[in-house]
Amino acid sequence: MIGMVLMNFREERAEKRKQDILKTAIKIFKEKGYNDTTIEEIANEMRYTKGSIYYYIPTKEYLLFECHEIAMNMILEKTRPIINSELSPLEKLQELVRKHIDVLIDEMSLLTMALQHEFDLEPEHRQQIIEMRNEYEDLYAQVLEEGVAAGIFKDINLSLTKLAILGALNWIPHWYSKSGPFDKRQIADFFSEYQIAPLLKDSQINNASLSPKGEKKR
Amino acid sequence: MIGMVLMNFREERAEKRKQDILKTAIKIFKEKGYNDTTIEEIANEMRYTKGSIYYYIPTKEYLLFECHEIAMNMILEKTRPIINSELSPLEKLQELVRKHIDVLIDEMSLLTMALQHEFDLEPEHRQQIIEMRNEYEDLYAQVLEEGVAAGIFKDINLSLTKLAILGALNWIPHWYSKSGPFDKRQIADFFSEYQIAPLLKDSQINNASLSPKGEKKR
Amino acid sequence: MIGMVLMNFREERAEKRKQDILKTAIKIFKEKGYNDTTIEEIANEMRYTKGSIYYYIPTKEYLLFECHEIAMNMILEKTRPIINSELSPLEKLQELVRKHIDVLIDEMSLLTMALQHEFDLEPEHRQQIIEMRNEYEDLYAQVLEEGVAAGIFKDINLSLTKLAILGALNWIPHWYSKSGPFDKRQIADFFSEYQIAPLLKDSQINNASLSPKGEKKR
């Protein structure tokens, strides 16, 4: 995105085509999975030919890699600002959880697909994605440390805490359904309390959002 | 296994062969993933031929299905007895969590592989696996209800609670490593407290296992 | 060939199939060159399917490698016995030249094709062929040394002599034509004198076969 200003309109158009291809690929990957999607299907969907696709992309795996990149960037872009905000550590952590759920549910099919096909990435690409994931997890680590330092969080094992919080969130795509009993808001409310509660000292606990009354009317 | 008594020795031998194939398949699936494993590799490993494999199994996907079945059965067999035990709801829940982590880590490569390839199942098979998963999740639901009824657990949204607990657990394979800083015991200790704590009324909270001192010496 | 006695009839049949494929490949390679021949053409010619071909051979390049091996073996098998015969060094050298021309002309299309496509071999395979070529060239080196040692050949640069002799022979496929003015016999007569003459001391020279009267009647 940065640097796009330096492109002339030709390069912009090419970039746009590439994005179109990626969008189409994502769409079909979501529906049928990476392995069961052929380049030809992507081409047909766009009324291109197979050969034309390869004018814009080097390999099919590269498309998968870009899916991962996009997914990670979406989440990183939304959460990075939280760290430098004026919020308290507790509020930051809650915001992290809420934003995570936000992106997760909004872009669930992309994220699920990407996760499902992590091992179909070339080792080099996989490494890059893992590094982005580490960067993301570090945001949690930072906030947790901040909170402990500020005397707000209990002094418990922060590595495992981080993994517990993120695990519960990352599992959401395994059970969430648009037509299911819970909407995004309820889920965010619940998890931002439930997964954080064990960190809090007694006085801070507030169970408002854990209430069983929160079920969506259907 | 039941019903085996009705088999004659021919059928028994065939059943044995089938199990051998499955074991080999599991081993290779674990190493290379389902898609990258060929029937020929399975056959070679057993010093069979491709054709022979098909004498015992109908399709490659059927092997994957059996992997899922085995995985689910392993976990169900370990946890079902807990429900009917004399333990308190809190103790039951902790036991469920501990056993889950036990199986998860002991059989991680099988379970990870199975989870990774849920979408490679035929829809019909996938449905069967989902039903087993539901049966398993119901164990949690029961214990949670028991606990609330007994006044031990807070009266919060039990569906989401169940999903939060199981999500955090199921995510373990994504980060656990034998050579990593935590061993099975520590993880079980931590999660059986952390993921359950928000359910507990203030007086019951006990943070012993959450301690950051719990890291394995390396 | 050795070891074939150890094959059962199944393996023999498989070996036969493989040889058939090779024969067909050679035939088409000769006609159209290696690069312009497709596996499908080979399959069609044999009324096989592409897939069946790959039951017997690992890659297309392997077929080319076998062409080279066959070619080199044909020539090595005919010339190796000469070295250990009772002939004089001069007679041995003449025999080497004659046999070389024999094989060259009888199997010209195979040999030409192989030579033409030496660089289409995988490096590893190419190395193997080069080693066979070296073994062959060593036969010449041996005979030349023998001749010098016996006082029959002049004491000139034997490395270059070897290369001069073989070069002139190996070039034959570039100009020979079945319908051309010279037959195999004449060519053998001529080259076995012309290319060896500079080695001989004056008294031994005999120009019988160099005569211009040797042209084939057309």
Added chain:
Amino acid sequence: MIGMVLMNFREERAEKRKQDILKTAIKIFKEKGYNDTTIEEIANEMRYTKGSIYYYIPTKEYLLFECHEIAMNMILEKTRPIINSELSPLEKLQELVRKHIDVLIDEMSLLTMALQHEFDLEPEHRQQIIEMRNEYEDLYAQVLEEGVAAGIFKDINLSLTKLAILGALNWIPHWYSKSGPFDKRQIADFFSEYQIAPLLKDSQINNASLSPKGEKKR
């Protein structure tokens, strides 16, 4: 080159571009062979685009054809003058051989490449190259006849003599290596004696250059 005077500066520039493309093509053909070189590589090397190349040349094969033409012209231009010189037939023949080796070794990669890919030429182009080759071979034929007429050469089969001489020379690229034991001079000395000796009557033979002492110090 002749006729260039009739070009306007536009055509001149186009001609120059074409030559640049050809030079680049030669360079890459030499390195990777004709078949493994893509038009795109040629374009990239020149910082052109694929499309631009096709503004100047009609097909990839045409580039190969021009390689052959250049190679043949190089050799013809160096040897034609010899024929009309004042030298004796023997000296002429020796000069032909020396010049041939000169060009062959100086431009070996071009010539090797061209020879290697003779069969990748379109039939029509191949015919043209063969005609140039014939013209070249005729130079030898002429000198040989002259020599016989002058009573200097033995009256032997001149067609085969010509083919023997040229064959041994043309094979040089198959074994010559810059880092090998022989330099250009030694090779020229050797071959201009060895390949011509059988033609000479006894009194003329002089073995100076055939000496085994001629090996390059390494």
Added chain:
DNA sequence: AATGAATGAGGGTTCATTCAT
């Protein structure tokens, strides 16, 4: 004069599956 874009005709290879014996 130059090129970005598009194409299309393969080409080699893989592999689950079938089946006669």
Added chain:
DNA sequence: TATGAATGAACCCTCATTCAT
């Protein structure tokens, strides 16, 4: 019971060539 043999449907990717601009 076991297997050798055969198949065929794909699939990814390549690249010379064309053409509108």
